[in-house]
Amino acid sequence: MSIRQGLLALLADQPMYGAQLRSEFEARTGGTWPLNVGQVYQTLARLDRDGLVVELGDDDEGRTTYGLTDAGRAEVDRWWTQPVDRESTPRNELAIKLALAVTVPGVDVTRIVQAQRTATMRQLRDLTRIKSSTTGDPDRTQLAWLLVVENLIFGAESEVRWLDHVEARVARAARGTYGPSTSPGRSSHRDPRANAHESARR
Known part of the structure; x- marks a missing residue:
């Protein structure tokens, strides 16, 4: 995700200073993609250079607050309306790792897949536990x-x-059968995890 676009989106909500932007970004994304203050201020400097944000002055503690310019607000509006680019x-x-593993002699691909x-x-169990800890609206x-x-x-x-699909395809390749794989849902490794998958969706 672009830090640039994320900071602009936060500033569209209200003016903020650098450390506040970092805290808000991490709070709203669950700390999944942590930022450091240096990244934030470097990005703000570039946004200022590009005319998308402007310094609004210092608060009582000497922290510089930033706000969007009209160009910055237009940039955020454009970001909201355009799909995320998947061409790159x-x-x-x-x-x-797996693509290379199947081409290097002596590598146990099945062991890599299983690990x-x-x-x-x-990770899926941990995420499901985290999700289930949230109660109420x-x-x-x-x-x-x-x-x-x-x-x-x-x-x-x-x-x-x-990974189920990869393991099945590698097994068929080892037997010399290179035909199209069966549906991942029909993999012999699917059933033991079906309940975990369904519980994660709830």
Whole structure:
């Protein structure tokens, strides 16, 4: 996610100083993508240079408060209305690791898959536990945090299904059968985790 766009979105809510922006960003995203103050101030300097934010002066404690310019507000409005660009595929370390593993002689790909599945299932259980700890009607900040947690849950579920698919395809390749894989949902590894997947969605 672009820190630049995130800070502009926060400033569209109200003027803030650097440390406040960092705290608000982490609170609203559940601390999933922590920032440091240096990142925040470097980004603010670039936004100021680009005419998207302006210094509004110092508060009683000498902290510089920033606000959006008209151009900055237009940039935020554009960000809200445009879909996130998926044309530039981000690097996925796990996909790269497995893609390389199947090409390097002597690497036990199945062992890599099984170890990763165990770790991902552990993460899925932890995320489900975190989600279930929230009770009552969430306020805006809690709702934002829940959406991030649920995104991570869906991502972990998807990763487990993909790992099932990888293991089945590698097994068929070892037998010399390279045909299309069966549906991940029909994998022999799917059933033991079905309940965990369903509980994570609730």
